[in-house]
Amino acid sequence: MNTAVAFIAAPLAVAFLLPLLGSRSSWGSRAAALLTLLALAAVGLLMLLSPAFPQVVVIGGWRAPFGISLYVDALSVMLVVLFDLLALFALWFQHQHGQEKPVSFDVLVLVLSAAAAGAVFTQDLFNLFVFLEITTVAALALSAPQTGSPRGVIRYWLFGSVASASMLLGIAILYSGAGTLNLVELGSRWGHLTPPVRWLSGVMILLGFLVKMEIVPFHVWAPSTYRAAPSSVGLLLSGVVTGLAAFSAWKFFALVLRGGASLPPVSGVFSFSQALFGLGALTLILGALAMLAEKDAKKLLAFSTISQMGLVLMAIALGNPRAVRAVFFLLFAHALGKGLLFFVTGLVVSRTHTSEWRSWRGLGAASPSLVWFWFLGTATIIGLPLFPGFWGKLTFIGGALEMGLWGRVGVTLLILATVCESVALLRVGHALWEREGEPSPHEGKLPTRVSGRFSYWAGALAFTAAILWMGLWPAVFSRAFVTAQQAYAGDGAPSVVRTSTDAFAQRSGHHSRRDGHHSRRDGHHSRRDGRISHRDGNVPSRHDNVSQGR
Amino acid sequence: MNVVHLVAISALSLFGIGLYGLWSGRNVLRWILAVGLMETGINVFLVLTGWYPGARVPIITESFSTSGPVPFLDPVPSALVLTSIVIGLGTTTLALALAILHARSHGTLECEADPETAEVLE
Numbered sequence A: 001m002n003t004a005v006a007f008i009a010a011p012l013a014v015a016f017l018l019p020l021l022g023s024r025s026s027w028g029s030r031a032a033a034l035l036t037l038l039a040l041a042a043v044g045l046l047m048l049l050s051p052a053f054p055q056v057v058v059i060g061g062w063r064a065p066f067g068i069s070l071y072v073d074a075l076s077v078m079l080v081v082l083f084d085l086l087a088l089f090a091l092w093f094q095h096q097h098g099q100e101k102p103v104s105f106d107v108l109v110l111v112l113s114a115a116a117a118g119a120v121f122t123q124d125l126f127n128l129f130v131f132l133e134i135t136t137v138a139a140l141a142l143s144a145p146q147t148g149s150p151r152g153v154i155r156y157w158l159f160g161s162v163a164s165a166s167m168l169l170g171i172a173i174l175y176s177g178a179g180t181l182n183l184v185e186l187g188s189r190w191g192h193l194t195p196p197v198r199w200l201s202g203v204m205i206l207l208g209f210l211v212k213m214e215i216v217p218f219h220v221w222a223p224s225t226y227r228a229a230p231s232s233v234g235l236l237l238s239g240v241v242t243g244l245a246a247f248s249a250w251k252f253f254a255l256v257l258r259g260g261a262s263l264p265p266v267s268g269v270f271s272f273s274q275a276l277f278g279l280g281a282l283t284l285i286l287g288a289l290a291m292l293a294e295k296d297a298k299k300l301l302a303f304s305t306i307s308q309m310g311l312v313l314m315a316i317a318l319g320n321p322r323a324v325r326a327v328f329f330l331l332f333a334h335a336l337g338k339g340l341l342f343f344v345t346g347l348v349v350s351r352t353h354t355s356e357w358r359s360w361r362g363l364g365a366a367s368p369s370l371v372w373f374w375f376l377g378t379a380t381i382i383g384l385p386l387f388p389g390f391w392g393k394l395t396f397i398g399g400a401l402e403m404g405l406w407g408r409v410g411v412t413l414l415i416l417a418t419v420c421e422s423v424a425l426l427r428v429g430h431a432l433w434e435r436e437g438e439p440s441p442h443e444g445k446l447p448t449r450v451s452g453r454f455s456y457w458a459g460a461l462a463f464t465a466a467i468l469w470m471g472l473w474p475a476v477f478s479r480a481f482v483t484a485q486q487a488y489a490g491d492g493a494p495s496v497v498r499t500s501t502d503a504f505a506q507r508s509g510h511h512s513r514r515d516g517h518h519s520r521r522d523g524h525h526s527r528r529d530g531r532i533s534h535r536d537g538n539v540p541s542r543h544d545n546v547s548q549g550r
Numbered sequence B: 001m002n003v004v005h006l007v008a009i010s011a012l013s014l015f016g017i018g019l020y021g022l023w024s025g026r027n028v029l030r031w032i033l034a035v036g037l038m039e040t041g042i043n044v045f046l047v048l049t050g051w052y053p054g055a056r057v058p059i060i061t062e063s064f065s066t067s068g069p070v071p072f073l074d075p076v077p078s079a080l081v082l083t084s085i086v087i088g089l090g091t092t093t094l095a096l097a098l099a100i101l102h103a104r105s106h107g108t109l110e111c112e113a114d115p116e117t118a119e120v121l122e
Helices: A003-021 A027-049 A074-096 A103-121 A125-143 A151-178 A183-190 A195-212 A221-228 A231-255 A272-293 A297-318 A321-352 A368-382 A388-401 A404-433 A454-472 A475-489 A499-508 A513-522 A542-547 B003-023 B028-049 B062-066 B075-106
Strands: A055-058 A069-072
Touching (some): A027 A074, A069 A103, A074 A103, A074 A231, A103 A125, A125 A151, A125 A183, A125 B075, A151 A195, A151 B028, A297 A388, A297 A404, A321 A368, A368 A404, A368 A454, B003 B028
Antiparallel strands (some): A055 A069
């Protein structure tokens, strides 16, 4: 048992106990949900202060590749803390400013955070699939409207189901060829698989990730879902669900497909990297252009998410060390900035009952701080210097420029897309700010101040603190990102999680001669060397593990 | 044409029938059934990946203890199928709930493409 397991187990346990308190959201159920998430975030921060990384947790004592192992390092704990804080914030916002929701809202947010933690930690492909499914189901249920047309959500369900069916079929094909589900083992056996198995499984599994990441042309479900969902759910969809899909896609790409070590020559195994890079570039630019034409603020934010995920996919496809660090930076920056933007949107919509941003005119006069927070979120997303997005985009450009022509095209598109994105987001900010011209349509109908309550300042200032921290002092983040990137890349060609064997050896005092010899040879057998490495070239074949049953 | 081929073909045809069902109509119930067929096809395929000729069910009984190494079925796919069936149950239930919402708000199960009409609520 390990504290990392608590991130999965505790929210699930609380989630299933909450309905016992009654089907209506009560003071007690809200406090229980909020305190669970707060406690988990605190535990995560404490774990970050202690240097005990990386840890490997072997579930049920079954060593990989037979059992499931969790890989806990600084990056994964930071991601889980981020997701827990976003979930906490979404709950807090919904309780303070949103419409009354039944207790199922709290339950679903807790389930979402448990599944997100599981998907971040796990090193098992099927386990990853299951946790992603749970997040999708929770997100679907969260975004389903209580009254009114569920057509947007039905579209989400349809895309999600086809995506997971494709992913599951891909996993089945991959398992039939490789006989393991451990991501690192899969990576080491990938080269021995026959080309049809590689193509089919690779394309089908990646297709599943792309739909969940809202990559063009699989993004169709996103804008209508965001529009119909409350802003607190929009925050979860864009920060947690989509960010998690991107992180999982990267994990699959880095561990199983072993990244595109370089782009221009067809690298790694296929030219998957080029196809993904192209899709990412298309998504980046189309998402940004769609933002310019969008009249609805929530859909505008959805297209902004789509565009950002396109950039993340480009960085994943580049796969060189800098690009990988850019993936992490972008995920954090996007979650923080988009969280703040959804926060402002949610507040405004809860007062004006419309998400058409042109009719928000003049609200800034009553509460200027709202406009400032909108601009802060915008600066974070578009990457004004000394804001989190800046470090993400700077690292991305550094990585892309190492890649010749492809990289240069990518950087050009990034600059174009950033211009479009800035214009679109600043226009909304300007509409909020506008004091002159025709009188605001809300004159006299609105409460004078949208802001001003304790809960408002608590939430907004928490986001501001996180954004300023990451923007002004990114060293803590980049240190964790570099460590994780190196651990996942390994240095030899087949780099596999030693997780499994080492943890098993420590648990049972057993140390096989083969493993010992291997460690001595490459001289890094310390469990804390931060390297996910190969346990042995001589993996048991399927038929060996068949006889294990006896 | 042995058993393996037969099962593989039927699994993939189930998947294909499901895909066709998704493409060929706009009824929510039809979509739910189609997704169910696709999932069933995949589950059958998953079971198949653990099977090979002459293998026995991986349950340890007394007859195994004496007779030396015995080929077992790979038990992992069976575990995966169980999980996948449970997930399928969950998503199908959720989809049925959505279908009920759809019928309540539109009076029909034909899902036309106009999600723009959704109200904006916080």
